[in-house]
Amino acid sequence: MRTAIFAVCVALLLNGRGATAAVAPEGQPVPEGARQKVERICKAQPLGPAAVGVLAVRMDGDTVACVNPGLRLVPASNMKLITTGLALLELGEDYRFETRLAYSGSIEDGVLHGDLYIVGGGDPTTGARVPCAEPLESLFSEWAGFVRDAGITRIEGRVVADPRYFPEPVAENFGWTYDDLGTNYGAGPTGLNFFENAQNFLVRPASSAGSAPSVRVSYPETPWMEYRNYAVTSSRGTANTLCYINTPLAPVAGFVGEFPSDRGAYTLECSNSFAAYTCASYFCRYLESRGIRSLGPADIGPDGGVRLLPGETSGPAAASWGSLTFIGSSYSPTLASIVRETNCESDNFFAETLFKALSLSRSGSAGYGDCCAAAEAALLEAGLPAEGVCQIFDGSGLSRKNYVSADFFVRFLRMMLQSPCADIYLRTLPSPGERGTLEYKFPSETPEFRSRIRMKSGSMNGVRSYSGYILASDGDPSHTIVFSLITNNLTASSWAVNPVLDSIIRAIAAEN
Template sequence: IAEFNSSRKLIPASNTKLISTGLAIRGLGPSFRFSTRLGYSGYISNGTLHGDLYIIGGGDPTIASGDRMTVKTDSLFAKWTRALRVAGIRKIHGHVIGDGRFFDGPIENDTWSYNDLGTDYGTGGNGLCFNRNIQTFSVSPTTVEGKVNAEVTYPATPWIEFRNCAVTARPGTGDNLYQFNTDLAPVAELRGSLAIDKGQKKESFSNKFGALTCAWEFAKYLEKLGINVTESPADIDPYDNIRYTEAWGKDSTRTGFRYGNMAESPENLTLVYETKSPSLKEIAKVTNSRSDNFYAETLIRMLAKKRTGSANYDSCKVVIIREMDSLGVDMSYGAQIKDGSGLSRHDYIAPEFFCRYLKAMSASPVFKQWLYTVGIAGEGTMAARLQGQSESLKHRIKMKSGSMNGVLCYSGYVMPSPGKPEDDMIIFSIMTNNCPEGGSKVRSFIDGLLMRIAK
């Protein structure tokens, strides 16, 4: 119908999620479910486990996420506890260990910007997470140039040394708080500023120790029910060492780690229970509607794990090329894809490539299941799009938005009007980079263009 600079590769931002969700549903199946298992080392005698309890992650990104599609955290922990009681465990003379080894390699993509890593949209993770690896703080200003008040609200991570360098700024300067952290050490630092007129508010940052947090929260739950855990919660470092917290019991405020023996392989554990995630189709729908980076990264890493046995990002890049090839989409031109979420500014994709990919997906046997996961104009992250237009017109535009500083992109389908043949569907990709701050004029122009296409 129309094109302008369609072969020029641009930063796609979250339009990349169309690729990660589509390839995952096609490669894993819309009914695929992630698995999380409980197992133990050692032996049980007179109700006491003389060994360690392992929470064996299988990549499920939804554990304790709070999403409506998932089981509530207390209900999940209650199921796990019942399984322990059925196995005869009334006390654990050892650690509760969060095992995230299912996903190998770094928890974050090495092309992500440094100041994104501490944000709630730059969390990353391994094979076991908790609360989407997000941690919530309560923050409030004090006096100009005075320190910002900051306190962890949920989940607790007492092994982390929090350093607060954030200051209160003059009125009108906004919220410029950033947390800097790493999975290499239990240290996090809050930097930046919060305007004095902002008042008390909630702030969310990344938690680099999702597996350990899951173990900590479950161990606390067991203790409340009278199931004593004698040793502090733990996770497993990249070298298979058990890494446990200094904090536990009476010393619940001590920061830092200690290291124990080598962790047992999951194959050598006695398994007692398994839980399943919601279906991949439901997870992908939330991924696209909320534009959830954490979910998107998990989907593409799970696909790589299935295809190659490794969830490392190098494997992800190889698998994306192979999956595109099997779909009939040539990646030798028009695309450079580094991650699954679009957070990387090293992702470069041409509108022409998106249209080739979207056309190929429309001929896939899983197209209808995947299209269900793609949002519509006027909802989710696109709530402000096509204001004043009829609901029937908005519902015909199935698309994904993508935005970051200077980037505005929209790609998807305009579905046929009622009574029109299916081949009247229009595929589009509208991408802009280097937009002026705010980009309101660009958004208005794109709205007008979408309206003309749809009509």
């Protein structure tokens, strides 16, 4: 009895959130706290052989769980937490990307003797099929209105796609793996984008194994492209290894790999190396449907010359912005809306656009080396030096060269919750059950439980990560838990790993 009384007295003396020792009646086992439970889970299968970093800290400073917090790991899409947070701090929640319409030459009797320019400003939502984007028909109607209001009824020149806002010759990040580059999630942003610089193909197996599957363009149409089909239809029950290979150097692309014979019709989502030209092509069609004819689309190559077809040798130098006559501007949704879409749907394309916009705002350049340096400089200004604890190689987390510790994520998230952007940043993070990557997370939990969690998921082969906030059940902001859970080198299947990671999050959430 004396032992029990002494334990209770010690607990009362330590009364406060820093005390982690649990007290149980004499003869009963001490309840397992979050720290002990998380440590036990991380040592057992399937996490035991993996590299795991966990840190959960209340805003009042109490540590809830801690396993290898300083271990630098590949974070996958948790990188978007840093990219979107820094973009909000640098650009502001009301920032909008601008796309301008302009022309070269002169207008006489309704005829433009020159070219019509679509001068991109990096808007990632142009032609995108996401809730926050303006429908393409509405956007093109606005652009056509600028043309009509300028008195143009015919164009004796080209509709020129101008992507020079982000002038890098290759839009994709050099840290991405080869098999990611042809996918829609491996599309890089340019100054003028269209349909998130993606392209969909409809694939059907051939009637017999060994023959090429049927592949046709679904959207957008790109009649200037040459497609070579090296793929084969494989036997029933085999894996779908179909891949798309393209390049910004020529309008030629190919399909390789195997497509199983028992697979139904399938949409292959790929990248489009000539999205700016595609935008000009579709707007040409729209203008013609409204009675405004032109000589067709063109774009501007990496050397600054106008190209009549993508990938071909450039012609005369494009007009400088200073020499153009501007006739109107359209604007993207607010940055807050774009960040919300980025974090909810884990949109790589939007994240990479924000990564470039952050760098352009800070340094005037959007090369990937400059982008990484700009992000690190912004972190340093926020009191979070990245050296030795956070290696940034892209904005989306697609690169396996990103390395961030759970401790750094927690410190970053705490900083964001104490920043002027705290409320809007928190609202951009999804809760389980909401549209996006967390839609089917914690389906059996109560709505109250799910609504308290605001977090970002991340996944790639061998990697699973979750970082974010667990709001306090008592509503006290100082009791909000900031957490990061990163796992690398996983060999078990997702169905075995995901419930275990869920149990870690539940254990942490039980502490507030």
